[in-house]
Amino acid sequence: MPRTSSKQTANKSSAKKKQPPAKKQAAKSKIISHTDDGIPIVNATMAQIRKGLGGKATQQLVRIPQVAERSKFYAEAAEVIGERESLALPYHGGRTWVCEVKVSDGDGAHGDNRDGKTSNKNDDSDEDEKPKKKKTNYKSLTPLFRWYRGSLILATLPYILEDVVEVESKIPGKKRWANGLSDDELDSSDEEWDDEKYQVEPSTKMTMEISALTTSAYEDSSHPMPHISRSWISPDLQRFQSRKSAMAHTEVLAKRDLLIDRTLYGYGHNGVRLRPVKPTRKQALEAGMVRFLRDGLWIVGQEEMWIEKRRDVLVKKQEKRMLESEESDEGSAADVGGQDVEEDENDSKIGEESSKGGEVATLENNAKSAPCEEKKDDGDLIADAKAAAHAADGYVHPELDAPLNDSKPSASTASSDDNVKLVSPVESDASTEGATKETNPNNDDASPQKAIVKRVLGTRPPPTFTPSTHCRLNQDQILRCYAACIDHYENVMHTVKARSLHHELADGFDVFRERGRGRYDMELPLFDTEAFSFLTDPKKASWMPIVHKILGEDAQLVHKGCFMSLPGAETQVYHQDGVHLNNKTHKPCYAINVFIPLVDCDMANGPTEFCLGTHYLGHENFVKENVYTPCVTAGTPVIFDYRLGHRGLRNYSQSVRPVVYLTYSSVASGKEFRDSVNFSTKRYRKLGSFAERPLSREERAKKRRLEK
Numbered sequence: 151m152p153r154t155s156s157k158q159t160a161n162k163s164s165a166k167k168k169q170p171p172a173k174k175q176a177a178k179s180k181i182i183s184h185t186d187d188g189i190p191i192v193n194a195t196m197a198q199i200r201k202g203l204g205g206k207a208t209q210q211l212v213r214i215p216q217v218a219e220r221s222k223f224y225a226e227a228a229e230v231i232g233e234r235e236s237l238a239l240p241y242h243g244g245r246t247w248v249c250e251v252k253v254s255d256g257d258g259a260h261g262d263n264r265d266g267k268t269s270n271k272n273d274d275s276d277e278d279e280k281p282k283k284k285k286t287n288y289k290s291l292t293p294l295f296r297w298y299r300g301s302l303i304l305a306t307l308p309y310i311l312e313d314v315v316e317v318e319s320k321i322p323g324k325k326r327w328a329n330g331l332s333d334d335e336l337d338s339s340d341e342e343w344d345d346e347k348y349q350v351e352p353s354t355k356m357t358m359e360i361s362a363l364t365t366s367a368y369e370d371s372s373h374p375m376p377h378i379s380r381s382w383i384s385p386d387l388q389r390f391q392s393r394k395s396a397m398a399h400t401e402v403l404a405k406r407d408l409l410i411d412r413t414l415y416g417y418g419h420n421g422v423r424l425r426p427v428k429p430t431r432k433q434a435l436e437a438g439m440v441r442f443l444r445d446g447l448w449i450v451g452q453e454e455m456w457i458e459k460r461r462d463v464l465v466k467k468q469e470k471r472m473l474e475s476e477e478s479d480e481g482s483a484a485d486v487g488g489q490d491v492e493e494d495e496n497d498s499k500i501g502e503e504s505s506k507g508g509e510v511a512t513l514e515n516n517a518k519s520a521p522c523e524e525k526k527d528d529g530d531l532i533a534d535a536k537a538a539a540h541a542a543d544g545y546v547h548p549e550l551d552a553p554l555n556d557s558k559p560s561a562s563t564a565s566s567d568d569n570v571k572l573v574s575p576v577e578s579d580a581s582t583e584g585a586t587k588e589t590n591p592n593n594d595d596a597s598p599q600k601a602i603v604k605r606v607l608g609t610r611p612p613p614t615f616t617p618s619t620h621c622r623l624n625q626d627q628i629l630r631c632y633a634a635c636i637d638h639y640e641n642v643m644h645t646v647k648a649r650s651l652h653h654e655l656a657d658g659f660d661v662f663r664e665r666g667r668g669r670y671d672m673e674l675p676l677f678d679t680e681a682f683s684f685l686t687d688p689k690k691a692s693w694m695p696i697v698h699k700i701l702g703e704d705a706q707l708v709h710k711g712c713f714m715s716l717p718g719a720e721t722q723v724y725h726q727d728g729v730h731l732n733n734k735t736h737k738p739c740y741a742i743n744v745f746i747p748l749v750d751c752d753m754a755n756g757p758t759e760f761c762l763g764t765h766y767l768g769h770e771n772f773v774k775e776n777v778y779t780p781c782v783t784a785g786t787p788v789i790f791d792y793r794l795g796h797r798g799l800r801n802y803s804q805s806v807r808p809v810v811y812l813t814y815s816s817v818a819s820g821k822e823f824r825d826s827v828n829f830s831t832k833r834y835r836k837l838g839s840f841a842e843r844p845l846s847r848e849e850r851a852k853k854r855r856l857e858k
Contacts, residue, residue, distance in 0.1 A: 185211065185370040189363060191294065194302065202300040211294045211305060211367055217259045223295065224253040224376065225261030227304045231311065232263040235380060238316040239396065242403040243444040243763050244776045245385035247396070252379045253304075257292050293376045294367040305367035306375055308360045315393070317400050386443070387736040387766055406440045413437035416456045425464070426457040426615060439699055442739075446765035446791035448696060449780050450621045457615050621693045623746060623785035627684055632748045634676050635712045635808040641840040642672070648841040659837040668719030669798060673711045685812065686710065693744060693787045700742055700789070701816040708741075709813040715756050719801040724772045726764070728792035736767040741792035741815040748808045751781045756801035758788070758809075764795035 181190045194212045199219055214220040228251040235249035254260030296305040304310075367373065382396040383389050385403065390396040411417040414437055416424045429437070434453040442448045449455075623631070642662045646655055658664060663671040677685055684690045686707060691697075697705050731737055751757040759779045764770050772795060779799070780788055790796065792813070801807055845853065 181210075182213075183372070185294075185366045185372070187362075187366040187369070189366040191373075194295070199302065203297055208297040209363070211296055211363060212302060213292055213373075214295055214302065215292075217257065220255070220257075220259040220292065221261045223261070223302055223304060224255075224259060225263065227307055227310075227376075228253045228261055228263040228378075230307065231314075231378065231380075234311050234314050235382070238314050239382075239400050240317060240404065242385035242407065244773070245763055245766070245769060247385060248383040250381040250383065254377050254379075255292050255374070256377075259292075291373050294370070294373050296363050296367070304376065305364055308364050309368045310378065312360070315397075317397055385766075387768075406444065409437050410441050410444070414441060414452050414456070416460050423460065423463075426460045428457060428615065428618075429453050431620075435695070435699055438696065442700060442789070442791070445762040445778075446739075446794035447760055447762060447778070447780075448700070448789040449782060450693060450696070450787045450789070451618065451782075454615075454617055458617075461615060621696065621787065623684070623692075625785075628748055628785045630681070631685075631712075631746075631810055632808060634674060634682070635672065635714060635748065635810070636806070638672055638674050638676070638712070639670070639714055641843065642837065644843050645837060645841040651837075654835060658834045660834045661837055663834060665713070666720055666722045666798070668716040668801070669722065670714045670716075671711060672714060677710050685810065691812075693789070696787075696789060697742065697744070697814050700739060701814060704817040705814045706817060707812060708815050711811055713745075713798070713809045713811060715798060715801045715807040715809075717801055717804050717806065719756060719798070721756075721800045722797040724761070724795055724797045726770065726793050726795050730767050730793060733767070739765070739791050739793075739816075741813060742789055743792060744812040744814065745788040745790075746785060746810040746812075747782060747788075748784055748810065749805070750783050751807070753779070753781065753799070754801075755803040755805065755807045756799040757781055757807075759797055759799055760790060761795040765791040765793040770795060 181192055183191045185191060189211055191211045191213060194214050196216065196219070199214070199216075214223065231253070232249040232251040235251070236247045239247040241247070250262065250264055252260060252262040294305045295302045368375075380393070381389060381391055382393070384396070384399055388399065390399060408419070412424065413429050413433055416426065418424050437453060438448050441452075638661075642659070646652060655662075656664065661673045661675070665671045676682060684692075688694050688707070727743060728741060731740060745758060747757075749755065757779055759777055761772050762776045762778050764772075764776070770793075782788060792815075
């Protein structure tokens with residue numbers, strides 16, 4: 151044999167090294183057992199769990215021997231179950247239910263959907279339960295998994311989700327809440343409002359349906375189902391350990407929503423518009439308290455805001471029905487007229503063809519045709535009646551804009567429909583009686599015939615509405631507060647200018663603090679005098695029944711002042727005046743603010759914007775869909791929870807917007823709440839007495855006249 155040189159040997163060895171190593175084929179999982187239905191069961195390896203499998207492997211059930219990996223898949227299943235449980239219950243105040251789910255087995259693996267959230271002390275779950283460090287046991291009978299879209303998922307999850315009962319509330323779950331739609335959107339159309347943007351859609355994480363694999367895993371007797379524990383947290387932050395108690399609470403919340411909708415917005419079941427009826431004070435207090443608990447806001451007179459607009463909507467709808475009825479009557483009158491013409495033609499033909507009594511037949515035909523020529527059709531009579539009805543209220547229909555004919559029908563040509571009268575939606579009974587007496591003015595001795603009132607279905611006039619004035623400031627009190635706030639602002643600014651305290655103004659004084667560019671918080675000593683006791687005296691303040699309803703009879707006034715928003719003031723940063731006294735458990739309201747604007751608020755002069763529901767623990771963040779900006783008239787109090795998120799909007803107008811504010815707190819253990827952050831006496835510099843302001847030209851002239 152020929153000898154090989156050393157170079158050839160080196161080349162062969164280098165060639166072997168350059169060749170890439172052959173890829174190792176993934177070892178197929180070995181079937182370890184079968185279910186009762188004969189479905190093969192395999193153990194999943196770490197490589198398969200991380201990379202995933204497809205193809206024929208999806209037709210097998212899988213066991214995960216690793217405790218840590220099984221716990222991860224339990225956490226994913228808990229998230230899907232918790233989401234489905236939360237969406238099965240109707241939301242309340244824009245907040246959905248929260249369902250905390252824990253999935254575990256008897257081998258030490260468990261996972262939940264809490265995302266690191268701290269639990270309450272009364273929670274039954276054990277905080278010290280963690281996946282125990284166990285060796286991987288390939289023979290333990292644990293819950294089965296299956297391959298779905300390249301990853302493993304709990305095989306019995308579709309059956310678990312199927313057991314979730316969806317609560318069908320009498321009030322639609324997608325309806326608007328807390329005036330989430332503006333008043334214009336609510337009352338501008340006769341159709342139902344669009345609720346699609348308020349609908350909460352479920353996530354698409356879980357779309358697997360029940361199949362042969364899931365059924366086999368569910369019915370297998372060897373492999374157990376995972377243990378699932380649930381805990382429901384309601385939108386008002388109450389915890390329930392059973393679905394039955396949670397569903398019972400949904401009925402309570404639904405009744406509260408219905409009370410708010412009926413009393414404050416005028417909507418019944420399924421969004422039916424109610425007729426404007428002014429509620430009693432007891433009903434207004436009850437509905438206002440329910441809304442305060444849900445949204446954290448109470449507007450004095452909120453139960454009357456919808457009545458006037460609803461009345462206008464009803465009048466428009468009734469006028470529309472009247473027009474439709476008028477058109478239908480005109481159509482029927484035209485049909486009757488056509489039938490009369492055909493009958494006249496037939497009578498004339500019969501008269502011409504008859505040989506006997508030709509003259510008598512002619513006279514009869516003339517007698518029949520003469521009234522028909524003078525008789526008005528039904529459409530004209532209805533139009534005349536309509537015109538008389540609308541004229542009583544000063545309303546002229548567009549089709550009856552032309553001047554009416556003053557001629558009145560004689561007794562011989564009077565129709566049987568002369569006493570029938572259509573009544574407009576806003577017509578009074580007096581106008582009906584007047585029209586009845588004018589039907590026969592010449593015959594005084596004859597007994598007047600009573601007019602038959604013919605109403606169109608659904609045109610009953612809405613009742614009159616008179617706005618109430620309780621729990622508000624009257625005009626004299628508004629002017630007195632306005633003058634005091636303006637005078638205090640001018641005195642402070644003159645003192646700052648006279649003493650060159652411009653640099654200290656940024657830090658604030660004890661009676662004057664800046665809360666943003668062009669926005670000042672003023673503390674008026676004048677409010678402590680007897681002249682302003684209508685603000686500070688609990689027996690004289692008209693809004694104290696609402697304050698006592700929220701905080702109790704021992705509520706006390708802890709601070710008062712005025713917010714002054716100058717023209718061009720910038721929008722405030724979203725904030726909360728107070729924090730939660732307990733960061734683990736939600737507590738009832740401990741303090742409230744009462745804002746009383748001294749001018750009519752609109753979107754131009756920068757009213758206060760509230761984010762409803764942010765007074766609940768864990769819901770403090772700003773949510774655009776929950777924003778509500780009440781534009782109230784001067785002297786109308788706006789009361790809100792001290793923890794409710796809000797901000798003052800920009801003042802685009804050319805006038806100031808002063809708002810008197812009063813802070814009340816409940817007395818707990820003999821000591822009321824004091825805000826040491828916003829109203830600290832040591833934090834701000836004392837301004838002292840005001841500098842004397844120079845007299846104006848008019849004041850100097852008046853002084854000279856008095857001296858003479």
